Amino acid sequence: xxxxxxxxxxxxxxxxxxxxxxxxxxxxxxxxxxxxxxxxxxxxxxxxxxxxxxxxxxxxxxxxxxxxxxxxxxxxxxxxxxxxxxxxxxxxxxxxxxxxxxxxxxxxxxxxxxxxxxxxxxxxxxxxxxxxxxxxxxxxxxxxxxxxxxxxxxxxxxxxxxxxxxxxxxxxxxxxxxxxxxxxxxxxxxxxxxxxxxxxxxxxxxxxxxxxxxxxxxxxxxxxxxxxxxxxxxxxxxxxxxxxxxxxxxxxxxxxxxxxxxxxxxxxxxxxxxxxxxxxx
Amino acid sequence: xxxxxxxxxxxxxxxxxxxxxxxxxxxxxxxxxxxxxxxxxxxxxxxxxxxxxxxxxxxxxxxxxxxxxxxxxxxxxxxxxxxxxxxxxxxxxxxxxxxxxxx
Numbered sequence: 001x002x003x004x005x006x007x008x009x010x011x012x013x014x015x016x017x018x019x020x021x022x023x024x025x026x027x028x029x030x031x032x033x034x035x036x037x038x039x040x041x042x043x044x045x046x047x048x049x050x051x052x053x054x055x056x057x058x059x060x061x062x063x064x065x066x067x068x069x070x071x072x073x074x075x076x077x078x079x080x081x082x083x084x085x086x087x088x089x090x091x092x093x094x095x096x097x098x099x100x101x102x103x104x105x106x107x108x109x110x111x112x113x114x115x116x117x118x119x120x121x122x123x124x125x126x127x128x129x130x131x132x133x134x135x136x137x138x139x140x141x142x143x144x145x146x147x148x149x150x151x152x153x154x155x156x157x158x159x160x161x162x163x164x165x166x167x168x169x170x171x172x173x174x175x176x177x178x179x180x181x182x183x184x185x186x187x188x189x190x191x192x193x194x195x196x197x198x199x200x201x202x203x204x205x206x207x208x209x210x211x212x213x214x215x216x217x218x219x220x221x222x223x224x225x226x227x228x229x230x231x232x233x234x235x236x237x238x239x240x241x242x243x244x245x246x247x248x249x250x251x252x253x254x255x256x257x258x259x260x261x262x263x264x265x266x267x268x269x270x271x272x273x274x275x276x277x278x279x280x281x
Numbered sequence: 282x283x284x285x286x287x288x289x290x291x292x293x294x295x296x297x298x299x300x301x302x303x304x305x306x307x308x309x310x311x312x313x314x315x316x317x318x319x320x321x322x323x324x325x326x327x328x329x330x331x332x333x334x335x336x337x338x339x340x341x342x343x344x345x346x347x348x349x350x351x352x353x354x355x356x357x358x359x360x361x362x363x364x365x366x367x368x369x370x371x372x373x374x375x376x377x378x379x380x381x382x383x384x
Binding site (some may be wrong): 050071072074076230 | 286288303353354380
């Protein structure tokens with residue numbers, strides 16, 4: 001009996017220790033500082049708040065075109081649609097707005113967050129569908145259309161507010177952060193590219209006709225209207241299409257790893273203003 | 282919610298009008314990926330801007346114009362506070378109009 005307990009204990013200690021040791025190495029604050037310094041040193045002439053404008057902060061010609069587009073932006077209809085969807089009554093009389101603090105207005109900067117009860121990262125998109133399911137409604141498709149419209153409305157009402165992502169000192173949160181970071185820096189696909197290959201090493205450089213966006217503040221600009229798509233896309237759409245472009249098999253939208261990488265990148269964009277919805281080439 | 286967004290700004294003697302219209306503008310040449318059938322043509326045929334009873338801009342559109350089209354033009358002879366009326370008719374007979382104040 002005693003022996004059994006001892007073995008069980010040994011197993012617990014044995015499995016617990018590497019986990020603790022792993023998390024002990026995770027230091028989001030230090031990562032944040034290094035990440036920010038890297039970008040500020042790489043682009044010394046850029047105002048920090050301008051990073052959220054992605055390729056338009058890096059290319060003069062593109063910027064001119066973008067400013068002209070922003071006078072009459074193509075995502076306007078989506079914002080109105082998002083507002084309607086947000087306040088549309090469900091069969092049970094509630095609405096999406098009832099699931100969010102402050103009726104979903106001006107709170108986009110707090111997503112994604114780590115939910116201790118669920119033990120996972122909850123993104124804005126996941127929160128929307130969780131709300132729909134809880135109220136017996138059919139969930140939205142993650143990548144575009146209704147989901148992107150709701151996202152656009154929530155971003156639009158939060159424009160200019162600083163991104164405010166918290167990584168609490170909780171083993172689950174730290175593990176999710178770490179996984180997201182690892183995913184971001186891991187090479188994959190036929191082209192053997194990591195997310196960081198383009199968005200950390202080569203922002204501002206051309207990939208054929210496109211100017212690569214910096215990873216700093218990349219989540220602050222979501223959702224994005226891409227001329228290439230002819231419509232709005234969510235974070236899920238952006239991540240799956242990024243994977244396809246390096247010829248890697250994309251994960252399912254809102255897969256755990258996608259949520260973790262969104263968590264990591266959003267945290268890196270802390271303090272920078274929300275600029276979504278945005279238009280991109 | 283109207284399918285038309287318009288902004289007209291007058292400065293000096295010219296008025297710059299910008300407008301965005303929500304419309305699928307299906308060309309009739311694209312197939313539905315799931316069914317393999319052609320999506321029938323559905324596009325705006327006539328777009329008109331009227332100021333003070335006079336048509337200041339007409340566009341005759343066809344299948345080559347993109348989804349949710351955007352138009353920008355300038356004309357002379359309007360003052361701040363005047364009204365400008367925008368209207369479109371598509372090949373299925375659907376239409377929409379909107380009247381906006383020149384700012």
